[in-house]
Amino acid sequence: xxxxxxxxxxxxxxxxxxxxxxxxxxxxxxxxxxxxxxxxxxxxxxxxxxxxxxxxxxxxxxxxxxxxxxxxxxxxxxxxxxxxxxxxxxxxxxxxxxxxxxxxxxxxxxxxxxxxxxxxxxxxxxxxxxxxxxxxxxxxxxxxxxxxxxxxxxxxxxxxxxxxxxxxxxxxxxxxxxxxxxxxxxxxxxxxxxxxxxxxxxxxxxxxxxxxxxxxxxxxxxxxxxxxxxxxxxxxxxxxxxxxxxxxxxxxxxxxxxxxxxxxxxxxxxxxxxxxxxxxxxxxxxxxxxxxxxxxxxxxxxxxxxxxxxxxxxxxxxxxxxxxxxxxxxxxxxxxxxxxxxx
Amino acid sequence: xxxxxxxxxxxxxxxxxxxxxxxxxxxxxxxxxxxxxxxxxxxxxxxxxxxxxxxxxxxxxxxxxxxxxxxxxxxxxxxxxxxxxxxxxxxxxxxxxxxxxxxxxxxxxxxxxxxxxxxxxxxxxxxxxxxxxxxxxxxxxxxxxxxxxxxxxxxxxxxxxxxxxxxxxxxxxxxxxxxxxxxxxxxxxxxxxxxxxxxxxxxxxxxxxxxxxxxxxxxxxxxxxxxxxxxxxxxxxxxxxxxxxxxxxxxxxxxxxxxxxxxxxxxxxxxxxxxxxxxxxxxxxxx
Numbered sequence: 312x313x314x315x316x317x318x319x320x321x322x323x324x325x326x327x328x329x330x331x332x333x334x335x336x337x338x339x340x341x342x343x344x345x346x347x348x349x350x351x352x353x354x355x356x357x358x359x360x361x362x363x364x365x366x367x368x369x370x371x372x373x374x375x376x377x378x379x380x381x382x383x384x385x386x387x388x389x390x391x392x393x394x395x396x397x398x399x400x401x402x403x404x405x406x407x408x409x410x411x412x413x414x415x416x417x418x419x420x421x422x423x424x425x426x427x428x429x430x431x432x433x434x435x436x437x438x439x440x441x442x443x444x445x446x447x448x449x450x451x452x453x454x455x456x457x458x459x460x461x462x463x464x465x466x467x468x469x470x471x472x473x474x475x476x477x478x479x480x481x482x483x484x485x486x487x488x489x490x491x492x493x494x495x496x497x498x499x500x501x502x503x504x505x506x507x508x509x510x511x512x513x514x515x516x517x518x519x520x521x522x523x524x525x526x527x528x529x530x531x532x533x534x535x536x537x538x539x540x541x542x543x544x545x546x547x548x549x550x551x552x553x554x555x556x557x558x559x560x561x562x563x564x565x566x567x568x569x570x571x572x573x574x575x576x577x578x579x580x581x582x583x584x585x586x587x588x589x590x591x592x593x594x595x596x597x598x599x600x601x602x603x604x605x606x607x608x609x610x611x612x613x614x615x616x617x618x619x620x621x622x623x624x625x626x627x628x629x630x631x632x633x634x635x636x637x638x639x640x641x642x643x644x645x646x647x648x649x650x651x652x653x654x
Numbered sequence: 655x656x657x658x659x660x661x662x663x664x665x666x667x668x669x670x671x672x673x674x675x676x677x678x679x680x681x682x683x684x685x686x687x688x689x690x691x692x693x694x695x696x697x698x699x700x701x702x703x704x705x706x707x708x709x710x711x712x713x714x715x716x717x718x719x720x721x722x723x724x725x726x727x728x729x730x731x732x733x734x735x736x737x738x739x740x741x742x743x744x745x746x747x748x749x750x751x752x753x754x755x756x757x758x759x760x761x762x763x764x765x766x767x768x769x770x771x772x773x774x775x776x777x778x779x780x781x782x783x784x785x786x787x788x789x790x791x792x793x794x795x796x797x798x799x800x801x802x803x804x805x806x807x808x809x810x811x812x813x814x815x816x817x818x819x820x821x822x823x824x825x826x827x828x829x830x831x832x833x834x835x836x837x838x839x840x841x842x843x844x845x846x847x848x849x850x851x852x853x854x855x856x857x858x859x860x861x862x863x864x865x866x867x868x869x870x871x872x873x874x875x876x877x878x879x880x881x882x883x884x885x886x887x888x889x890x891x892x893x894x895x896x897x898x899x900x901x902x903x904x905x906x907x908x909x910x911x912x913x914x915x916x917x918x919x920x921x922x923x924x925x926x927x928x929x930x931x932x933x934x935x936x937x938x939x940x941x
Binding site: 415 | 765922
């Protein structure tokens with residue numbers, strides 16, 4: 312039983328479900344919602360890398376999401392560029408802006424960083440809202456093309472778009488997985504647990520923080536660019552603080568600083584929101600307190616609570632002798648999934 | 655020249671409001687080291703409660719403000735008890751997220767109860783006054799006078815009374831305050847009460863010249879953060895000074911630079927300050 316539930320098997324199963332999902336349901340609306348939640352997941356992974364693993368709560372991610380979306384929109388609609396070129400460029404633009412902002416923002420710490428990024432996010436929103444000649448202001452950008460042909464595949468249809476987004480999501484997860492289990496991932500966690508200590512043992516914290524910040528913004532930008540090409544209309548609203556809060560809710564519910572948290576949280580909340588549509592404007596009446604309660608009682612969300620519970624159970628089950636060897640194996644898990652420590 | 659003086663007066667008005675909001679924020683930061691993102695929601699609740707008291711219960715403006723101060727103060731105390739107190743040993747990132755949760759809840763709550771429409775608050779003081787070549791409504795004058803009175807009262811309370819001194823002591827050193835016999839729990843609750851009350855006063859005063867709507871606290875709270883970073887996190891004179899600096903620069907900026915971008919001034923100011931000094935102006939010592 313335990314063997315079947317191994318991490319690798321669960322992952323393969325999830326991917327399989329994601330691939331056959333469009334065949335299980337003929338409802339196009341469901342596919343639409345699922346595609347949208349995949350897009351959000353990419354952004355949430357970006358936020359997770361920064362807030363969850365490095366311990367820097369960035370509140371500017373809706374801004375970077377909007378930069379990605381608007382870069383794609385402006386390049387394709389106004390400059391009439393080829394879609395995939397514009398797509399690459401929009402990632403590049405987000406990355407460069409992320410680098411420049413990170414260079415300054417990362418000089419600040421903790422509260423200052425949160426407040427600083429909050430203000431940066433707001434500036435991005437205001438600039439998009441007011442810069443009429445470039446962004447069309449409150450009217451928004453209309454008629455963004457769907458992803459162009461890549462070889463024989465046409466991405467005009469919802470089904471192929473679903474797979475395109477799924478592809479990017481898998482790439483994102485793979486990259487994040489590789490990072491977390493690499494030396495850089497350990498470095499980020501070291502910075503989260505104690506930046507002073509990390510500095511003392513010879514980690515160049517600024518370089519690492521900057522690289523994770525840029526990566527995180529690129530994910531946000533990727534998510535934004537996909538959003539723009541999927542919805543095909545964007546307004547300044549997507550840069551609002553509330554979008555950052557949405558991303559944060561997805562991350563918190565799923566589990567901040569866990570690998571599968573963004574998937575669990577986003578799927579759960581997006582589907583719950585669909586079910587609770589009559590609540591649309593008032594859904595925060597429920598999600599607001601949920602966010603607060605989670606932070607108090609389950610600071611690492613659903614995934615964190617589950618793994619914690621599983622660890623405990625395993626510890627109890629194992630006979631004394633086997634424990635020593637299992638500790639060695641379990642260690643890598645433990646360091647990765649350690650709760651956010653005071654920095 | 656006349657425009658300049660008029661704008662200085664406007665700056666004084668909005669500066670007073672900002673200073674009151676920032677004072678509440680800086681008091682809480684001083685004792686608990688929490689950037690209370692939910693403070694803007696308290697501000698918004700203050701406006702709505704005053705408005706409801708006036709329109710639905712027919713209370714007089716001042717009586718309505720009094721009720722609102724108590725109600726919002728109570729929300730503040732509840733927040734401290736139910737959320738920030740259990741989180742006092744948690745990593746700093748948790749407080750912020752919890753505060754954001756409260757903010758989202760209160761905003762949705764306001765929208766649910768009072769609707770998303772923009773509402774106007776009638777004020778008994780909307781007469782137009784001409785003085786020294788200036789034209790303004792009584793309400794604006796009232797804002798300035800009342801805000802300054804509240805600030806003086808607060809100052810006297812903190813400096814001259816025993817209970818006020820406990821707040822100062824706790825902001826200087828929580829453990830030390832505990833050691834000399836100060837009930838830190840009670841002081842924290844008191845601070846949240848005052849902080850909520852200040853937010854409520856600020857909003858009740860400013861609402862007649864602005865509008866009341868669920869998202870009204872967002873911009874104000876962002877600016878209040880700019881102010882307390884400008885004036886030093888936890889510093890009381892800094893919050894007042896910062897409030898007026900921002901008020902003046904906004905009203906002058908709106909006239910001489912661009913009205914569209916006046917809201918951006920505060921954030922550009924903050925970005926510049928934090929770029930030069932990552933721990934804010936007037937930061938005390940190392941961390």
